[in-house]
C-alpha cells in the first residue's frame with residue numbers, strides 16, 4: 312500500500328519520540344507563531360482528488376535544525392460527510408501522521424508541533440508529497456466515507472498568515488456552535504479513547520459543558536463521530552444517575568471510565584481538580600495547577616514560554632499531569648472548557664483562579680466574571696508567589712478570605728499529595744501511588760556525599 316513512500320508506515324511508529332538532537336527540523340512548535348491544521352468539507356467538484364499541493368519550501372529546502380511555520384489543509388468530500396465531522400476528522404491527522412516512520416506529530420489545531428527525524432530524511436523522506444500520499448491512503452482506508460481528498464502543505468512564512476487567521480476563525484465558529492447547551496439538557500455524553508496509545512488509562516469524557524482536553528472535540532463532534540463510526544475511538548456514554556451535580560459525578564461516566572481504563576479509574580468528577588479529577592492524557596491545551604501558598608489555581612497554557620508563577624515551565628508541569636492519571640491539583644484542560652459555566656465549579660470556578668497568562672485572560676475576558684476579573688493576576692502582575700500574594704491582597708481576591716480563616720485555626724498542617732512519590736532505598740525504588748502524606752513539618756535536604764572520616768581512605 313505504501314510502496315512509493317521511502318519510509319515505513321504503520322501503527323508500530325505511533326508513539327515514536329524524536330529528540331532535538333535527532334531531528335532534521337521542526338514544523339510549528341512553541342517557537343513558531345503560525346502553525347495550524349484544518350479539515351474542510353467541500354463540494355466534490357471543488358476537489359482535485361488525490362492532489363497534493365505545497366506552498367513554500369519543500370522538506371529538502373527547509374533549513375536543517377530550525378523551526379518553521381507550518382500549515383496542513385485537508386479538503387474532503389463525500390455524500391455522507393457533514394460539517395460536524397470536520398473537527399473529528401481533523402483530530403485523526405495526529406494519529407495517521409504518527410504512523411509515518413520518523414515523523415512525530417504532537418498536539419492539535421493551532422498548537423501543532425512536528426519533528427522529522429534526520430534518519431528518515433536520509434532514507435529519502437525529502438518531500439511533503441510522501442507525507443500527503445501516506446495520509447491520503449490512511450484517511451481513505453480508515454474512513455471510507457471520505458471519497459475525495461486533497462491536501463495542501465504550507466511553509467511559506469508570508470502565505471501562511473492569512474490561512475492561519477482563517478483557520479483560527481473556523482475553530483472559533485466550531486466552538487461557538489457547542490456553547491449554549493448544558494450537561495443537564497442531554498442524556499448521553501461521549502467518550503474519546505484516541506489518546507490511549509500514549510496514555511492507556513485515559514478517556515476524555517466530552518459533555519456539552521466540558522470540552523475535550525485537546526480542545527478539538529465538542530459534544531456535537533462526538534455525537535457525529537459516534538454515529539458515522541460506531542466502532543471508532545469515540546463512543547456514547549449513557550449519563551446514568553447524577554451522584555453530585557456540583558462535582559459533576561455520574562454513575563454512567565464512572566462505569567464507562569472503569570471499563571475503558573481496565574479498572575484503573577472508577578470515579579470521575581467532571582468539574583473539579585481534586586478528589587477524582589478527570590484524567591489527563593498529554594494533549595491538554597492548558598493545565599490548572601493548584602498553588603497551596605495562596606489556596607488558588609494558576610492556569611498555564613501550552614504556548615506560554617516563560618515560567619509560570621510557581622517557578623515551573625509548562626513542560627515540567629505537563630510531565631506531572633499527563634499519563635492518564637488522576638493527580639490532585641494538576642489538571643489538564645482545554646481553553647474552551649474555561650468558557651464553560653461549569654469550569655472547576657466544585658472548586659469555586661473563577662473565584663478560585665489566581666493567575667492566568669495575559670494572552671489567555673484577554674481571550675477569555677467575556678467569560679471570566681467581572682467581579683473577579685481584575686483580581687486575577689497575570690505575568691505582568693506577579694512572577695513569584697510572594698508577588699502573587701501581595702497582588703491578591705491588594706485586589707482583595709476571594710481566596711484571601713480563606714487565608715484569614717485558616718490563620719485562625721489552632722493547628723495548621725501541611726497536606727502534600729502526589730501521584731507517584733518515589734522513595735529510593737537500599738537499591739530498591741518504592742513508588743507510593745496516589746499517596747497522601749500528612750505532616751506537621753516537611754524538611755527537604757539535599758543528600759551530601761559522605762566525607763571520609765579519620766583513618767578512612769579518600
Ligand code: SF4
Pocket residue numbers: 402503504505506507513514515523524525526527528592594595
Ligand atoms: S485529548 Fe481526548 S478528545 Fe482529544 S483526541 Fe485525545 S482522547 Fe480524544
